[in-house]
Amino acid sequence: xxxxxxxxxxxxxxxxxxxxxxxxxxxxxxxxxxxxxxxxxxxxxxxxxxxxxxxxxxxxxxxxxxxxxxxxxxxxxxxxxxxxxxxxxxxxxxxxxxxxxxxxxxxxxxxxxxxxxxxxxxxxxxxxxxxxxxxxxxxxxxxxxxxxxxxxxxxxxxxxxxxxxxxxxxxxxxxxxxxxxxxxxxxxxxxxxxxxxxxxxxxxxxxxxxxxxxxxxxxxxxxxxxxxxxxxxxxxxxxxxxxxxxxxxxxxxxxxxxxxxxxxxxxxxxxxxxxxxxxxxxxxxxxxxxxxxxxxxxxxxxxxxxxxxxxxxxxxxxxxxxxxxxxxxxxxxxxxxxxxxxxxxxxxxxxxxxxxxxxxxxxxxxxxxxxxxxxxxxxxxxxxxxxxxxxxxxxxxxxxxxxxxxxxxxxxxxxxxxxxxxxxxxxxxxxxxxxxxxxxxxxxxxxxxxxxxxx
Amino acid sequence: xxxxxxxxxxxxxxxxxxxxxxxxxxxxxxxxxxxxxxxxxxxxxxxxxxxxxxxxxxxxxxxxxxxxxxxxxxxxxxxxxxxxxxxxxxxxxxxxxxxxxxxxxxxxxxxxxxxxxxxxxxxxxxxxxxxxxxxxxxxxxxxxxxxxxxxxxxxxxxxxxxxxxxxxxxxxxxxxxxxxxxxxxxxxxxxxxxxxxxxxxxxxxxxxxxxxxxxxxxxxxxxxxxxxxxxxxxxxxxxxxxxxxxxxxxxxxxxxxxxxxxxxxxxxxxxxxxxxxxxxxxxxxxxxxxxxxxxxxxx
Numbered sequence: 001x002x003x004x005x006x007x008x009x010x011x012x013x014x015x016x017x018x019x020x021x022x023x024x025x026x027x028x029x030x031x032x033x034x035x036x037x038x039x040x041x042x043x044x045x046x047x048x049x050x051x052x053x054x055x056x057x058x059x060x061x062x063x064x065x066x067x068x069x070x071x072x073x074x075x076x077x078x079x080x081x082x083x084x085x086x087x088x089x090x091x092x093x094x095x096x097x098x099x100x101x102x103x104x105x106x107x108x109x110x111x112x113x114x115x116x117x118x119x120x121x122x123x124x125x126x127x128x129x130x131x132x133x134x135x136x137x138x139x140x141x142x143x144x145x146x147x148x149x150x151x152x153x154x155x156x157x158x159x160x161x162x163x164x165x166x167x168x169x170x171x172x173x174x175x176x177x178x179x180x181x182x183x184x185x186x187x188x189x190x191x192x193x194x195x196x197x198x199x200x201x202x203x204x205x206x207x208x209x210x211x212x213x214x215x216x217x218x219x220x221x222x223x224x225x226x227x228x229x230x231x232x233x234x235x236x237x238x239x240x241x242x243x244x245x246x247x248x249x250x251x252x253x254x255x256x257x258x259x260x261x262x263x264x265x266x267x268x269x270x271x272x273x274x275x276x277x278x279x280x281x282x283x284x285x286x287x288x289x290x291x292x293x294x295x296x297x298x299x300x301x302x303x304x305x306x307x308x309x310x311x312x313x314x315x316x317x318x319x320x321x322x323x324x325x326x327x328x329x330x331x332x333x334x335x336x337x338x339x340x341x342x343x344x345x346x347x348x349x350x351x352x353x354x355x356x357x358x359x360x361x362x363x364x365x366x367x368x369x370x371x372x373x374x375x376x377x378x379x380x381x382x383x384x385x386x387x388x389x390x391x392x393x394x395x396x397x398x399x400x401x402x403x404x405x406x407x408x409x410x411x412x413x414x415x416x417x418x419x420x421x422x423x424x425x426x427x428x429x430x431x432x433x434x435x436x437x438x439x440x441x442x443x444x445x446x447x448x449x450x451x452x453x454x455x
Numbered sequence: 456x457x458x459x460x461x462x463x464x465x466x467x468x469x470x471x472x473x474x475x476x477x478x479x480x481x482x483x484x485x486x487x488x489x490x491x492x493x494x495x496x497x498x499x500x501x502x503x504x505x506x507x508x509x510x511x512x513x514x515x516x517x518x519x520x521x522x523x524x525x526x527x528x529x530x531x532x533x534x535x536x537x538x539x540x541x542x543x544x545x546x547x548x549x550x551x552x553x554x555x556x557x558x559x560x561x562x563x564x565x566x567x568x569x570x571x572x573x574x575x576x577x578x579x580x581x582x583x584x585x586x587x588x589x590x591x592x593x594x595x596x597x598x599x600x601x602x603x604x605x606x607x608x609x610x611x612x613x614x615x616x617x618x619x620x621x622x623x624x625x626x627x628x629x630x631x632x633x634x635x636x637x638x639x640x641x642x643x644x645x646x647x648x649x650x651x652x653x654x655x656x657x658x659x660x661x662x663x664x665x666x667x668x669x670x671x672x673x674x675x676x677x678x679x680x681x682x683x684x685x686x687x688x689x690x691x692x693x694x695x696x697x698x699x700x701x702x703x704x705x706x707x708x709x710x711x712x713x714x715x716x717x718x719x720x721x722x723x724x725x726x727x728x729x730x731x732x733x734x735x736x737x738x739x740x741x742x743x744x745x746x747x748x749x750x751x752x753x754x
Contacts, residue, residue: 263610
């Protein structure tokens with residue numbers, strides 16, 4: 001008897017739930033058809049407006065998700081954009097950087113998506129949500145010359161799916177005061193990693209709280225493997241021999257005592273950016289976004305020393321000023337109803353006008369032209385003095401921008417296995433052997449061949 | 456007779472409907488937020504899905520892959536080890552603390568609060584402090600160890616041999632308070648007369664602990680052992696904030712792997728398969744515990 005009642009009640013609940021779900025679905029489909037009709041009427045009205053009153057395009061609103069660090073610059077550039085495109089409203093949102101892709105993918109997967117979003121192509125391309133931009137670029141006669149080689153090298157399976165607004169390249173920041181105090185010459189633009197090692201040793205001094213490290217590398221896998229990639233190797237190569245030397249090099253610096261150990265850096269959660277600002281670090285190998293932070297710190301009077309930049313050191317037989325970069329692009333959701341408006345926004349932000357804003361805040365932009373270069377170098381009143389080096393940098397991608405490379409290879413293979421070598425739990429040979437094997441098992445078997453870079 | 460019976464059943468009927476109406480909001484919440492996702496995850500474990508587009512049915516492929524996945528094996532073993540270390544020690548220490556703080560101590564409330572406090576502190580905040588305590592070069596633990604003449608103190612969170620133990624230590628410290636409260640409640644039900652009788656027979660405190668306290672607490676111990684086991688199988692937050700699964704993969708526990716697989720590698724189907732395995736393991740162990748209880752639990 002009781003059981004029967006429970007069953008009745010349960011089925012009532014399930015029915016009720018079904019009803020709720022049904023309503024939801026109905027609403028959804030209703031919404032979709034509504035949207036369809038609006039798009040229909042829009043395209044219809046578009047035809048008429050272009051005939052009668054082309055002055056007044058319909059007002060549209062699009063949503064864009066960007067990296068938190070870039071949000072401010074986007075908002076400043078947006079004010080400029082608004083002057084040219086008064087009918088396009090853009091809502092710019094952001095998520096915390098460590099959860100950025102997770103959040104973004106959930107939003108997009110849930111269908112309540114963004115029309116435009118920033119990010120590295122490799123983290124999004126497998127979603128199959130990216131609008132190929134080639135047609136829009138042709139229709140709008142977009143000038144793509146400024147993107148240089150990036151334009152073609154970032155194609156995925158032949159399509160342009162994102163336009164780069166920044167390169168995020170590696171540079172070396174140095175504390176001029178520490179060099180002056182020691183009477184040592186400032187780092188030159190043409191240093192090999194061996195020269196750098198000697199210099200780092202020379203600049204290291206003190207103990208405990210007075211410790212001054214000659215150099216600092218972040219506790220990221222990229223930071224130990226960068227000398228290998230500078231030679232043209234990539235982390236998905238079948239032969240990872242160059243990475244052995246890179247790992248060895250990092251360990252040599254640690255045993256010299258001239259850099260903070262991996263363990264200490266990780267356990268104290270040290271960030272190269274804020275650590276450098278304390279003034280107890282001579283040379284910092286870091287990303288270009290530190291320029292903007294240092295300028296800001298200086299403005300707020302938080303910086304007590306003079307600083308400048310130089311290209312990162314290079315391996316023996318590699319040309320000077322060879323660096324790594326990781327372009328960040330703007331991409332368009334292929335399900336957006338406002339393709340044209342979204343494209344206008346992307347074109348503006350990644351093109352010359354947007355690039356000027358980013359460049360003047362110290363960011364190396366994907367788009368380059370004389371005007372952008374001028375904005376990047378500034379009028380000489382702003383530090384760093386030697387920022388012009390980076391206009392001639394030859395860059396390799398930090399990693400091939402293919403799906404899974406960042407999430408699988410770097411995060412779950414290079415980081416933990418490299419760490420075991422750096423804390424002396426695994427020999428270098430073992431480490432590289434394991435990495436090679438795991439890359440094959442956990443990445444290549446699944447992803448290799450599915451996506452192709454370039455034309 | 457017949458008449459009265461009918462009447463009662465009508466009344467009961469109405470009462471039941473009222474009762475279920477009161478339960479409805481809770482049940483609805485349960486269905487929407489727990490039951491449905493669990494079922495969905497069950498079905499998802501037979502599919503391959505990256506969060507977008509088509510969900511592809513792959514049958515048992517995920518489970519076959521899991522059987523050969525070395526990473527999964529590592530995280531499985533880590534979880535078992537973690538449970539083996541943390542559950543017995545947590546429960547044992549919690550009983551000892553509960554007995555000590557049961558009665559007759561000055562400032563008893565202050566001590567009880569002190570023991571319970573870690574449990575109500577946020578894991579993230581706790582982790583920051585423990586990271587400093589465990590710091591191999593500057594932390595107080597190693598400072599103490601080297602001052603008493605130990606040359607090679609452990610690397611704690613930074614050493615793959617010690618990291619799982621270190622996380623367990625923090626986990627145990629965090630949870631003792633919770634189990635202590637449950638044991639304290641259990642101790643209230645142990646009649647004083649038993650201890651008095653034992654006193655007359657000349658039993659010492661240790662004998663009383665093992666012969667009276669433990670058997671009388673056995674139902675509570677049984678309950679806590681199940682809860683503690685499930686909790687330790689589910690450990691994630693401390694691993695996430697203390698070690699991120701490292702160094703290497705030494706603290707990569709099951710739930711950490713599941714979260715990574717789903718939200719970093721975007722393999723929702725595969726992650727669901729891992730979750731299903733975790734569920735089955737907990738189910739089996741709980742079943743064994745329920746069978747075993749007949750032998751040692753006194754009601």
